[in-house]
Amino acid sequence: MARYNAREIETKWQEIWQSRGxxxxxxxxxxxxxxxxEMFPYPSGRIHMGHVRNYTxxxxxxxxxxxxxxxVLHPMGWDAFGMPAENAAIENxxxxxxxTDENIATMRRGLKSMGLSYDWSRELATxxxxxxxxxxxxxxxxxAKGLAYRRESWVNWDPVDNTxxxxxxxxxxRGWRSGAVVEKRKLxxxxxxxxxxxxxxxxxxxxLERWPxxxxxxxxxxxxxxxxxxxxxxxxxxxxRLEMFTTRHDTIFxxxxxxxxxxxxxxxxxxxxxxxxxAFIAECNSMGTSEEAMAxxxxxxxxxxxxxxxxxxxxxxxxxxxxxxxxxxxxxGAIFGCPxxxxxxxxxxxxxxxxxxxxxxxxxxxxxxxxxxxxxxxxDGVAINSQFLDGLSVDEAKDMAADRMAGRDRGERTVSYRLxxxxxxxxxxxxxxxxxxxxxxxxxxxxPDDQLPVTLPDDIDFDEPGNPxxxxxxxxxxxxxxxxxxxQRETDTFDTFFESSWYFVRFACAQAEQPVDRAAVxxxxxxxxxxxxxxxxxxxxxxxxxxxxxxxxxxYLGFDEPFAGLLTQGMVCHQTFQDEAxxxxxxEQVDARDGDGFVHHESGAPVVPGRSEKMSxxxxxxxxxxxxxxxxGADTARLFMLSDSPPERDLEWSETGVEGAWRYLNRLWRxxxxxxxxxxxxxxxxxxxxxxxxxxxxxxVHKAIHATTGDLDRFHFNxxxxxxxxxxxxxxxxxxxxxxxxxxxxxxxxxxxxxxxxIAPHLAEDLWQRLGHxxxxxxxxxxxxxxxxxxxxxxxxxVQVNGKLRGTIELGRDAGEDVAEAAAxxxxxxxxxxxxKSPRRVIxxxxxxxxxxxxx
RNA sequence: GCCCGCUUGGUGGAACCGGUAGACACGACAGACUUAAAAUCUGUUCCCCGAAAGGGGGUGGGGGUUCAAAUCCCUCAGCGGGCACCA
Numbered sequence: 001m002a003r004y005n006a007r008e009i010e011t012k013w014q015e016i017w018q019s020r021g022x023x024x025x026x027x028x029x030x031x032x033x034x035x036x037x038e039m040f041p042y043p044s045g046r047i048h049m050g051h052v053r054n055y056t057x058x059x060x061x062x063x064x065x066x067x068x069x070x071x072v073l074h075p076m077g078w079d080a081f082g083m084p085a086e087n088a089a090i091e092n093x094x095x096x097x098x099x100t101d102e103n104i105a106t107m108r109r110g111l112k113s114m115g116l117s118y119d120w121s122r123e124l125a126t127x128x129x130x131x132x133x134x135x136x137x138x139x140x141x142x143x144a145k146g147l148a149y150r151r152e153s154w155v156n157w158d159p160v161d162n163t164x165x166x167x168x169x170x171x172x173x174r175g176w177r178s179g180a181v182v183e184k185r186k187l188x189x190x191x192x193x194x195x196x197x198x199x200x201x202x203x204x205x206x207x208l209e210r211w212p213x214x215x216x217x218x219x220x221x222x223x224x225x226x227x228x229x230x231x232x233x234x235x236x237x238x239x240x241r242l243e244m245f246t247t248r249h250d251t252i253f254x255x256x257x258x259x260x261x262x263x264x265x266x267x268x269x270x271x272x273x274x275x276x277x278x279a280f281i282a283e284c285n286s287m288g289t290s291e292e293a294m295a296x297x298x299x300x301x302x303x304x305x306x307x308x309x310x311x312x313x314x315x316x317x318x319x320x321x322x323x324x325x326x327x328x329x330x331x332x333g334a335i336f337g338c339p340x341x342x343x344x345x346x347x348x349x350x351x352x353x354x355x356x357x358x359x360x361x362x363x364x365x366x367x368x369x370x371x372x373x374x375x376x377x378x379x380d381g382v383a384i385n386s387q388f389l390d391g392l393s394v395d396e397a398k399d400m401a402a403d404r405m406a407g408r409d410r411g412e413r414t415v416s417y418r419l420x421x422x423x424x425x426x427x428x429x430x431x432x433x434x435x436x437x438x439x440x441x442x443x444x445x446x447x448p449d450d451q452l453p454v455t456l457p458d459d460i461d462f463d464e465p466g467n468p469x470x471x472x473x474x475x476x477x478x479x480x481x482x483x484x485x486x487x488q489r490e491t492d493t494f495d496t497f498f499e500s501s502w503y504f505v506r507f508a509c510a511q512a513e514q515p516v517d518r519a520a521v522x523x524x525x526x527x528x529x530x531x532x533x534x535x536x537x538x539x540x541x542x543x544x545x546x547x548x549x550x551x552x553x554x555x556y557l558g559f560d561e562p563f564a565g566l567l568t569q570g571m572v573c574h575q576t577f578q579d580e581a582x583x584x585x586x587x588e589q590v591d592a593r594d595g596d597g598f599v600h601h602e603s604g605a606p607v608v609p610g611r612s613e614k615m616s617x618x619x620x621x622x623x624x625x626x627x628x629x630x631x632x633g634a635d636t637a638r639l640f641m642l643s644d645s646p647p648e649r650d651l652e653w654s655e656t657g658v659e660g661a662w663r664y665l666n667r668l669w670r671x672x673x674x675x676x677x678x679x680x681x682x683x684x685x686x687x688x689x690x691x692x693x694x695x696x697x698x699x700x701v702h703k704a705i706h707a708t709t710g711d712l713d714r715f716h717f718n719x720x721x722x723x724x725x726x727x728x729x730x731x732x733x734x735x736x737x738x739x740x741x742x743x744x745x746x747x748x749x750x751x752x753x754x755x756x757x758x759i760a761p762h763l764a765e766d767l768w769q770r771l772g773h774x775x776x777x778x779x780x781x782x783x784x785x786x787x788x789x790x791x792x793x794x795x796x797x798x799v800q801v802n803g804k805l806r807g808t809i810e811l812g813r814d815a816g817e818d819v820a821e822a823a824a825x826x827x828x829x830x831x832x833x834x835x836x837k838s839p840r841r842v843i844x845x846x847x848x849x850x851x852x853x854x855x856x
Numbered sequence: 857g858c859c860c861g862c863u864u865g866g867u868g869g870a871a872c873c874g875g876u877a878g879a880c881a882c883g884a885c886a887g888a889c890u891u892a893a894a895a896u897c898u899g900u901u902c903c904c905c906g907a908a909a910g911g912g913g914g915u916g917g918g919g920g921u922u923c924a925a926a927u928c929c930c931u932c933a934g935c936g937g938g939c940a941c942c943a
Binding site (some may be wrong): 723 | 872
């Protein structure tokens with residue numbers, strides 16, 4: 001049985017698309033644009049199945065939208081700065097730039113073998129000075145606008161790798177790479193003032209209608225907006241006041257103590273001449289910040305000699321503690337404790353024998369009977385034991401308390417956020433240099449425009465730990481641009497999320513002299529459809545949303561949101577195997593034994609099959625895309641990626657599934673190459689007469705167009721594939737003896753080829769040519785469904801008796817209710833089911849169902 | 857702990873607004889072709905009773921709303937994700 005030669009066909013069409021510039025685009029104000037973007041890869045080595053899935057999804061959208069007439073921008077580039085390049089430099093003595101360039105070349109080859117419809121003329125790599133010079137320029141603008149600043153801040157310090165780690169690089173209190181216990185250090189850090197946009201970043205989530213709810217919710221929670229009251233209590237015997245933040249000012253009469261963070265200025269001041277307190281603070285700072293550490297950590301406090309005065313209760317003095325559970329980074333770093341209505345406060349109060357006064361009680365409980373045991377009461381209710389608040393609801397009490405506090409100049413309504421400013425300094429070589437000069441006299445001085453870009457030196461060594469830029473003999477030594485005295489460059493580089501926060505803008509004008517070419521960006525942006533992994537739900541997507549706002553406010557852009565639509569794809573999973581010693585095994589090392597069970601391919605030793613997990617090198621459950629493309633072709637890989645699972649769900653890799661995709665493409669190829677009948681000319685006229693079966697197939701062609709179009713619009717790729725396969729099955733009902741069959745066979749084949757074009761583009765292009773077309777399928781518009789053929793004249797209506805299906809009847813479309821009822825009552829199966837009884841009630845849903853109700 | 861999502865045949869998944877559950881595949885079984893195998897083609901395949909006609913059950917468990925529930929509500933369980941001393 002003949003099979004198609006995937007390798008030959010795919011190479012051939014890739015070359016043709018390339019030479020004709022099929023996917024190169026320019027701005028065209030007369031055409032509607034569509035910008036499809038997949039998250040660009042980090043060039044770590046070779047492409048993996050996650051890339052194949054991501055880029056297949058994007059390519060189907062791009063090719064489909066192009067067929068629908070849009071001017072489609074579909075670019076690709078490289079997120080090329082990052083730690084793995086430095087690790088390779090340390091381990092293999094290869095320069096990060098060389099390592100990165102080689103990986104890019106390998107991965108570009110891999111991507112090109114997939115036949116992706118990229119405009120390669122826009123390719124960019126973020127490690128190229130022609131890219132990062134622009135972000136240095138923008139950073140200076142951000143700084144001038146107050147959106148970037150430098151300050152001392154607490155960081156995670158890895159003492160072995162000698163660098164700051166991001167929070168997500170700290171796992172259970174240890175550096176993710178070195179395994180060293182991470183220290184808290186206070187270092188000067190460059191920060192981005194993302195908090196300036198906190199309100200807008202939350203509020204605008206609502207307008208992102210084509211984003212998954214889950215991602216919007218995650219960002220919402222991450223930003224963590226809460227409305228509350230900033231307030232000040234007097235400190236006994238002092239002119240100073242203690243500032244606190246609360247969202248439960250309705251419980252102010254239940255306040256029985258105050259607590260400040262160990263890092264609070266007041267605590268540090270007191271510790272200066274209290275060694276015991278200093279020791280307590282040190283203990284708090286050394287405490288692990290891991291999840292488990294937090295969960296088991298006991299509430300601990302240190303009683304200071306200070307007392308705060310309750311604002312409304314004459315004579316109530318509140319002890320001020322330094323407490324380990326109060327965070328300096330949130331609110332004001334100080335709280336009032338209301339043990340009755342906060343679990344942490346209650347735990348603390350029970351430990352230190354502090355009063356517990358209930359001030360909110362459920363409406364149906366007698367205030368006198370309200371008691372607190374080991375659990376704080378967090379529910380709704382009315383205020384009790386609260387003077388002027390008594391009897392008010394929680395919300396009313398909040399309002400009243402806020403007003404009274406404000407009236408005494410002791411409170412101010414405010415909003416607090418969980419979100420912190422974004423620290424972007426990294427003590428790393430392979431990143432974009434931060435364009436500032438540190439001068440003893442002038443402070444932080446921006447690198448003048450005419451000295452940009454600040455490029456990385458090539459001659460570096462990684463023989464010692466730490467930042468090679470800092471150790472470089474000459475690079476950092478420069479004169480201060482302001483005063484001319486000897487000064488030093490900033491040797492920190494940007495967090496690599498910096499580059500990925502605006503690359504989608506740069507794609508619109510990849511060659512522009514300025515950071516952005518406003519006309520091009522105004523035309524192409526925002527991205528209409530962004531596609532990538534859910535793991536970026538918060539960081540990358542939030543930073544990008546911030547960055548676009550910052551760029552807007554510095555005059556670079558005229559829009560607010562970078563990504564109008566977002567599709568988060570699931571992971572590619574595969575079965576795992578381990579030998580009895582627990583070592584992971586590659587799938588090809590494992591043989592299935594007859595019956596069940598698995599054995600090692602060579603030794604025959606028993607193998608323990610594990611659950612299916614995300615493909616990863618460490619678990620050895622990877623399948624190399626290039627091997628699959630080599631043996632089956634890219635079209636098979638692409639079809640398989642889309643066939644079974646919806647894009648947002650995890651996809652189970654299966655060899656048999658790939659085989660199935662391969663079989664289908666061959667079947668389609670044979671159907672065209674060895675067409676069972678003479679299909680007639682390309683532009684043959686529709687026959688006057690069609691046999692019934694032929695007419696039915698003709699109708700399925702148009703139904704398939706309609707359904708597939710709807711499925712692709714909604715990214716239901718697995719259903720689109722099912723529709724196309726269904727139509728293929730239908731076509732096989734045609735027989736050359738049937739009147740009109742040849743014409744409908746041609747119509748059907750051409751339709752399948754066009755519908756599958758975005759999914760299996762090489763084969764489709766080839767079959768399009770075999771069908772006699774001289775123009776490229778890639779330049780062919782999407783087929784239109786004949787709406788007259790989408791509805792049937794007759795419908796099958798289900799008939800239920802008491803809600804149970806008892807038969808079906810054929811009715812004319814939109815038949816009246818009386819007609820439907822009569823037909824139902826006349827149906828033999830229904831007569832039998834009714835058993836002589838007459839329905840008490842009849843429900844008719846036109847074209848769908850008749851329900852006869854006889855029982856009560 | 858808090859918040860969110862998911863749970864449908866042996867498997868991946870269909871089922872639009874509550875209206876014939878299981879499309880399309882994978883696998884399995886049977887058959888055709890073949891000396892044989894591969895490939896290909898045809899048929900069967902939610903479970904139970906039945907030779908069939910037909911009947912009964914069925915969308916994680918329990919309950920509810922409705923003429924009608926995979927779909928809506930309550931509740932429990934399992935799995936997954938996010939956040940985590942956030943005042």
